[in-house]
Amino acid sequence: MSKLAIFGGAKAVQTDPGNMFTWPIITKEIEEAVLEVLRAGNMSGTDVTKKFEEEYAAWHKMKYALGHSTGTGALHGAMFGLGIGKGDEIICPSITYWASALPIFSLGGTVVFTEIDPETLCIDPNDIEKRITERTKAILVVHYAAMPADMDSIIKIAKKHNIKVIEDCSHAHGALYKGKVVGTIGDVSAFSLMSGKSFPCGEAGIMLTNEQRVYERALAFGHYARHNEIQLEDIKVGSGLPQGGYKYRMHQLSSAVGRVQLKSYPQQMAEIDKAMNYFWGLLEGTPGIRGHRPEKNSKTTKGGWYSPLGLYYPEELEDLSVSRFCEAVIAEGFSANPGCNKPLHLHPIFNTIDVYHQGKPTRIANSAADIRQPLRSLPVSEGIQEKVFSIPWFKHYRPKIIEEHATAFKKVAENYKALLPGDKGNPEDIGSWGLTFRKKD
Numbered sequence: 001m002s003k004l005a006i007f008g009g010a011k012a013v014q015t016d017p018g019n020m021f022t023w024p025i026i027t028k029e030i031e032e033a034v035l036e037v038l039r040a041g042n043m044s045g046t047d048v049t050k051k052f053e054e055e056y057a058a059w060h061k062m063k064y065a066l067g068h069s070t071g072t073g074a075l076h077g078a079m080f081g082l083g084i085g086k087g088d089e090i091i092c093p094s095i096t097y098w099a100s101a102l103p104i105f106s107l108g109g110t111v112v113f114t115e116i117d118p119e120t121l122c123i124d125p126n127d128i129e130k131r132i133t134e135r136t137k138a139i140l141v142v143h144y145a146a147m148p149a150d151m152d153s154i155i156k157i158a159k160k161h162n163i164k165v166i167e168d169c170s171h172a173h174g175a176l177y178k179g180k181v182v183g184t185i186g187d188v189s190a191f192s193l194m195s196g197k198s199f200p201c202g203e204a205g206i207m208l209t210n211e212q213r214v215y216e217r218a219l220a221f222g223h224y225a226r227h228n229e230i231q232l233e234d235i236k237v238g239s240g241l242p243q244g245g246y247k248y249r250m251h252q253l254s255s256a257v258g259r260v261q262l263k264s265y266p267q268q269m270a271e272i273d274k275a276m277n278y279f280w281g282l283l284e285g286t287p288g289i290r291g292h293r294p295e296k297n298s299k300t301t302k303g304g305w306y307s308p309l310g311l312y313y314p315e316e317l318e319d320l321s322v323s324r325f326c327e328a329v330i331a332e333g334f335s336a337n338p339g340c341n342k343p344l345h346l347h348p349i350f351n352t353i354d355v356y357h358q359g360k361p362t363r364i365a366n367s368a369a370d371i372r373q374p375l376r377s378l379p380v381s382e383g384i385q386e387k388v389f390s391i392p393w394f395k396h397y398r399p400k401i402i403e404e405h406a407t408a409f410k411k412v413a414e415n416y417k418a419l420l421p422g423d424k425g426n427p428e429d430i431g432s433w434g435l436t437f438r439k440k441d
């Protein structure tokens, strides 16, 4: 194959990608829906949101949907909805966005982190049971980078120990796990709907459940203006003011966007899935790299393929670092990033910081034992950043551009020997606290 661009060869990516990566796709219909709400001065109402909730719930065949101002708020509401409180623990993978875990602090609860499976990048079911204590209330599952987690194994463990399952679907709207749409398998689920996600509404989130009590507790928690919807007597007592003092009402400009997205999303998902699978199909058999995608014909899909990643096997490339690999891909014309989320369990917020002045780090302020997890306690999570890289998130099926990008990765992998001499290894701080690190421009 031709000379690598990093050494002066021609770039693999020659065609201007145009709007290939533009997201969200803002149509005339979205603009008009937003303008209608804006002109009516109806931004802080709930009528548009309720319609959006009904439609989002119907898509998932779930009883209750509750719109939130953010995905973080939806997760917070889901945790409160399940009754999580002082001293309670959730089990959560260390590799995720912080909002999967941190909202529990303000409920007086805490988090025990688990390992991930190095190929699905989702919670490793084999690592869950040893983390369960008498304080464990829920397993928080993240369908990471759009990959559905191994829900059958997780539900089995949860049932056995009588604990709940929260699905964080912020990366995986519309993804199927063995034919079932994610967010419908656990006890409650939460989705971020912010602009960078697969299902973008602006800033927003949504919670789904079939449990009246979970729904009404979430209403009580952050939706004081909707307390007239509460029917359970013991929850009704607190009507009028939000439990805990949170206000999580969804902005109706976002609800209006969401209603239009619901119509276009199935088609968008199908096109993205086709484009991304075409890309990985072209790269099949390339040394050192593999797609982070479900097995073919498994009835498991990635939905909108949020922030897609490739799996990197340095041992197949004489230990070429993923950073050096990405450097060469960038020269070929695509800004590949090494790494993914950093392991949460090593951040000071989960180790030393006393957020609420309780005289102890918040992580253990309400715990019977010191559950903190020091360096080397979760080796897979601590090392995964050196074994993944970002790939192009194609929004359209345009074979020529996809082929050029696939060639960029293939060319670099096949010419890895030329890159070995200049390899300075991976930086100490590889990875990021957010998953989307690509620049917007």
Ligand SMILES: *Cc1c(COP(=O)(O)O)cnc(C)c1O
Pocket: 070, 071, 072, 073, 075, 096, 097, 099, 100, 142, 168, 170, 171, 191, 192, 193, 194, 204, 205, 435
């Ligand atoms: C984005 C994200 C959230 C939080 O959603 P916001 O809408 O940004 O508050 C939660 N969990 C995961 C896994 C996310 O990626």
